[in-house]
Amino acid sequence: MTDFAAVRRKLWAVALIVGFFLLWEALCLALDVSDLVLPRPSQVFATLFARLPILWPHILQTLMTTMIGFVGGVVIGVAIGALIGVSKVAYDTAYPLLIGFSSIPKVAVVPIFVLWFGSGTVPAVLTSLVICFFPIVVNVATGLATTEPELEDVLKALGASKADILWNVGLPRVMPFFFAALKVSITYAFVGTVLAETVASNRGVGNVMMSASSNFDVPLVFAGLFVLAGLGVALYVAFSLIERRVTGWASRRDDFAAA
Amino acid sequence: MTDFAAVRRKLWAVALIVGFFLLWEALCLALDVSDLVLPRPSQVFATLFARLPILWPHILQTLMTTMIGFVGGVVIGVAIGALIGVSKVAYDTAYPLLIGFSSIPKVAVVPIFVLWFGSGTVPAVLTSLVICFFPIVVNVATGLATTEPELEDVLKALGASKADILWNVGLPRVMPFFFAALKVSITYAFVGTVLAETVASNRGVGNVMMSASSNFDVPLVFAGLFVLAGLGVALYVAFSLIERRVTGWASRRDDFAAA
Amino acid sequence: DTKIKFTLGWKTQGSDAAFMLAKDKGYFKEEGLDVQIDQGEGSGATVTRIMSGAWDAGFGDVNAIIQNAAQRPDAAPVMVYQMWNRPPFAVVTKAEAGVKSPKDLEGKTLGGAQGTPTTRLISVFAKTNGVDMEKVKLSNMAPNLQEPMLIRGDIDGAMVFTLTSYFNLVLNRQDPDKDYRWLNFGDYGLDLYSNGMMVSRKLLKENPKAVAGLVKAVNRAAIEIGKDQEAGMKAIEAYDNLVNLAVEKRRLQFAYEKLMVSPEAAEIGLGDIKDDRMKKAIDIVVQGYGLPRAPEPSEIFSREFLPARAERELVYTAN
């Protein structure tokens, strides 16, 4: 693909995204939707900019909490995923437990964390961690389980250990789906943090939104939502850049080798 | 693998899962954890069996709501995933929007649904739907984007349409990761239903848990959690059976052809 | 300093000003206390939070203490400063619905959040006032959905906290006085106490001095705010700069006017209760919640830590 086409594609995408917000604005105006139900994007952005100085520390708090929880979730997710992908007994044991755990609304778990670790950042980190590691587990495990035996045989014939095979075949093979899981996970990590912040914290975007919502300051609630969405997208963009480098082979982009 | 080994593996798994609950029971007893914080599994199961007749209609309600939302989520997820996996512009447009939307705690969205559709089943179905479709989108899109061009070429050389290729190569290729996403999604679908039920509904497990929690009846809250976990696992088992048939080729199980 | 973890009844509200002021002006510090104030999940949840051991003290509903004391007398927290003398529980309806007395609720749909005292006590309220609950439809919803659904007409009435709902209606650009009718439980035979400061039994046993200090500091701040609400609002702003100060100030004044200033408070001073009224209140709660036993007022409330009567003389002047 030429550079020109790539730029045009990006422009299209930007236009469509802007169009989405314009549509929202127009629909709200046309249907006369109350800003107490669904504020217009222009109101939300106005609120966001007006309150940004006050929101800033909360945003940093949420971002930091989420990142710690997310990194922890990724590490644990990869570890459990690798275990499940490699061992049949682990598969049969851990999967039902994890599915069961994952079906539980995490809001029921936060109080337990609060009790054990006090209110504040620690339970938020933990909530974010437990909510985000499952997609990673599942994709890593599936990727490992479906790795072509031929590729593994290359290493086995060399007398490679299981760890060697995992490292040199399993994990690279899994990368595209690992990155896919990251995209899901990072969003859930934010949800987890915010959840814990609404339940038991005096800081963070979740807390802001909760107090805004109990004050019926709906534009501020949505400003919080936009901040979360923005943070999610920002991290997604960061991952995408890494992903391009790491998993370009899988989509065989012509510009991959040159990138 | 012989049948005997398979049976032994299952027994191991059952033993480990039972062990997990025994450990929980023992730790609660040893550390004298209050049942207001974390009831022992034995208490929870006792409550569950004692209250089952009362819980039953709620369980059915939640299960039904979740299944509708989940099926809707799967359909929409596959559709959007296919679009994103195939079209670059859709990828660049929809991904940021979806990531942004997914980073938003759904609890903020439920009230909007309630105000639009009234309280009850409809907002619960919608919440369950919007919470569960994203993992499917991501995995379907990634699976399609990483499909080996060689396999697609087989059909292209025959003059197959894009739809033919999607149907005959893309989707089968994606199946293992589609099923992986289903496992994540079904759990989130339950979380979504319960969330909506706690916000505005007179029935369902979420409603029971909310009322139990306001009664400080923590064992009943956990009974609700166990029910959710159980439903999640039951559906997981159902999917696993389908998965074995559909994606056995990917893990090249020796017993696949015979199954 | 003794570390105290303190939970509010809800997110930051103007009516919490006393705690912020006590912290801000160092009244806690003077008592040798290092108090950390956390936002809460509901005035009922304050009780569970303290019972779980994660918090030592908090601002919450005495009726929830009664409920728990009936079942777990050794675990339930103890009220040590009964801040709100009158109950904020009410059913609010639109004026045009024509609900003038409880009897008019028959045939209507009421929305309420599960587990809030108002929702729990509605059947007692109905019984006391000869309303047939069979004819009243109840619908569950999260607290912040009550007013929007009421405004939209999805429900005919909402079972609310006056203090919260009044201002929610204001924030929803309604006129809560002109366009809405309030059936206050206190006016219809449910003469209950409501929120106050409670502490855990553990703190009570292990560090009574800290409890006394806590009560002293909060009382001092509450009395001060009676004369100067602006000082309270400054403390609120310092604690949480996101709130709508104008509304919160009105809420603070509402709390003083409608819930704290009362003939009883004038008689016995702020923070204390009358045991016979409490006994009646306990009976109402026991009946309403279907509790297995009725706890004694002494299990619920301890006046041991109250400062001298003279220090608890509430003089309220709106400013």
Added chain:
Amino acid sequence: MTSGTYPNDLGAERVAIALSGAAVTFGRGARKTAALSPTTLKIAEGEFVALVGPSGCGKSTILKLASGLLQPSEGAVIVGGRETAAKAMRIGMAFQNPTMLPWLTVERNIMLPLKIVRPFRGEYRAKRRTEFRDRAHALLDQVGLKGFADKYPWQLSGGMQQRANLCRALIHEPRLLLLDEPFGALDQFTREELWGVLQELWLARKPTVLLVTHDLKEAGYLASRICVMSARPGRILDDSPVDFPRPRTVAMTFDPDFVALNQRLRARIVEARGGAEQS
């Protein structure tokens, strides 16, 4: 050099494939790889052309151009009078690496073209368990894979996969057959058997065939014309007709004329390698 060069002007005969100065380059900038030099090649309908040349010279690339899987970076490719090959002609392609779909049994893999290609696709659901299935089994028998219809591709040996691959290229009676070293992984005897099968098929239906092979004997036995390519980036060095009578036999490959043709082509290839193969 014109000695063995086949007249590229086909006159009135209908042209099946026409490459006009078609070149292929992969990548961009410093990473650019020329895969095929500008190449002109016309193949008439019903011709059987064999393509030989050193490894990496662009033979598979020419096949991909002809099937429409690849667009030329320069020049034009017209197949059956159209630019989109698959629309113009029913194509059967056997890829160099067997590319069976791993989730389908051998039988289903082989029936894939019937599922996709008109006019069969309309009847696929109805006939996949009867007529089409029988056709697949008959083909499998012919290539010596009787009894493997229900296996999955990875349960076959390399040579068996290659034969299944060939079946898939043949099942829908294509008018244009593109075969990329279809017998490479087979032993000499199986190979000679399959030559016979392919020749029979060609004589019966006269599809246009473009066969890539490294085996000059194979090329001589099967083709009506042999093109020799130079090393990468390839171009066509030699284009010779093969005029032995049909049906040909393996015995014929020991005929002095046949050996002489082989020798001449071999010499051309050596000549071609001289310059370029070290790169």
Added chain:
Amino acid sequence: MTSGTYPNDLGAERVAIALSGAAVTFGRGARKTAALSPTTLKIAEGEFVALVGPSGCGKSTILKLASGLLQPSEGAVIVGGRETAAKAMRIGMAFQNPTMLPWLTVERNIMLPLKIVRPFRGEYRAKRRTEFRDRAHALLDQVGLKGFADKYPWQLSGGMQQRANLCRALIHEPRLLLLDEPFGALDQFTREELWGVLQELWLARKPTVLLVTHDLKEAGYLASRICVMSARPGRILDDSPVDFPRPRTVAMTFDPDFVALNQRLRARIVEARGGAEQS
């Protein structure tokens, strides 16, 4: 039939590979496929054995047994005196289908054994940019892939992938070399060049080599012993020494003795096919 059968009793020489009645069956119950009949085969250290036989007879299966990738369903396989092949001997294996890892460049793919196998693995991080890299590039040059080190495997043609595959089997100077049709996708000239490369390497280091091929000329040129297998499920029908002097040349393949050997083996194969190939 004993005429050409090599004495399987190796006496005092050290045995590199010993199959004792080793058989392989895939699947269970009704779906059972016998891939290899009970086979006994001893290969001494430093021998160069070629394995020929019809497609699907179990040649690749024997290679997988020798490399330890497959366990025999019956009988025993001992490599270098041990049951786990890879522990006993440094093995270099070229698979039938090139199995380059798609996320690594050709260079990194080829260096993979150095990353895994002792004693190189300890030095891999230090030398992968210098000494090991040079070694990889030297090998690539030898097989005619100069300049393709930085490409990804899917950017190579079929034959180029196969050559890269061969490089990966050779780079760590294995003591046991298992080659599964390593020259199948190459033209005759490239093929003959690589025969020379392989023979040189064998003469220099004397690894034990087990080569699967369909080309009797290749087998005769390279091997010190040729085993002919029957059709599926295969067993060893003939086991003949090849006594031509080393180093051998392509010219030698026209020698009457050489041709006679070829003819004799060909006859054995025909005989073998007679009974079984129709299944």
